[in-house]
Amino acid sequence: MTRLLTVENLSKRFGGLQAVVDVSLAVTQGEICSVIGPNGAGKTTLFNMISGVLRPSGGRMTFDGTDLAAVSPSRFAAIGIGRTFQNLALFKHGTVVENILTGRHTHLRSNVLDAVIFFGRTRSEEIAARQRVEHIIEFLEIEHIRDAVVGTLSYGQQKRVELGRALACEPKLLLLDEMVSGMNQEETEDIARFVLDIRDELGITVLMIEHEMRIVMDISDRVHVLNFGRKIAEGTPAEVRRDPAVTEAYLGGHRAEAARVEA
Incomplete structure (x- = not known):
């Protein structure tokens, strides 16, 4: 399968704050990929760089064979990167x-x-x-x-x-930033169905940030996990679910250990 998006050692600093640190990931054409992590993990900052809203402090991004450093932010949509936002941006x-x-x-x-x-x-x-x-x-x-x-x-x-x-x-690549946030169960299930249809019927590759783990685990082909701006895990939903680093990032220390003992 063809790699549509490649992110290599991507970083973003805001003054003394490192929001994203040396993150690398790849999205293959035809996949549904998810980026997950606790609040403040750097997920939206990562999306903002991939969609041209922010310029990286370091690293490299390649989309469909084009180095995004050579593309004006206003042209990201034109070359095939579409985006929804966590906060509605409608007229x-x-x-x-x-x-x-x-x-x-x-x-x-x-x-x-x-x-x-x-x-x-x-x-x-x-x-x-x-x-x-x-x-x-x-x-x-x-x-x-x-x-x-x-x-x-x-x-x-x-x-x-x-x-x-x-x-x-x-778009060739659709970035979805917490699409089901604030929705009820019926609306959430509808969006999950639409995301699958967008990939299967429209042929659009999807990369999404999502907090609703049921959706992530049900429809994702691959999951990337961030914590404190760094990538700590990646794999299939089943592999990520079993990863101790992911459990600790979400539950923290003693609660993570208790969860492993109970499992």
């Missing part, structure tokens, strides 16, 4: 369709004159964009709220809209 006064359409901006090639006369390439792009958005709305089963103002929707519905916007940029 609350826009409709569902309008919000998802914003994800198409990386595929627009029209110039100012084309836009003014709305002819030729601009018109073709507009039609193609709306067709793509309608496909995403159907895929995410949100046809009934397509014209609703996003600010009036439930939290779970808004999460689906943000997922739709990320899909609209047609």
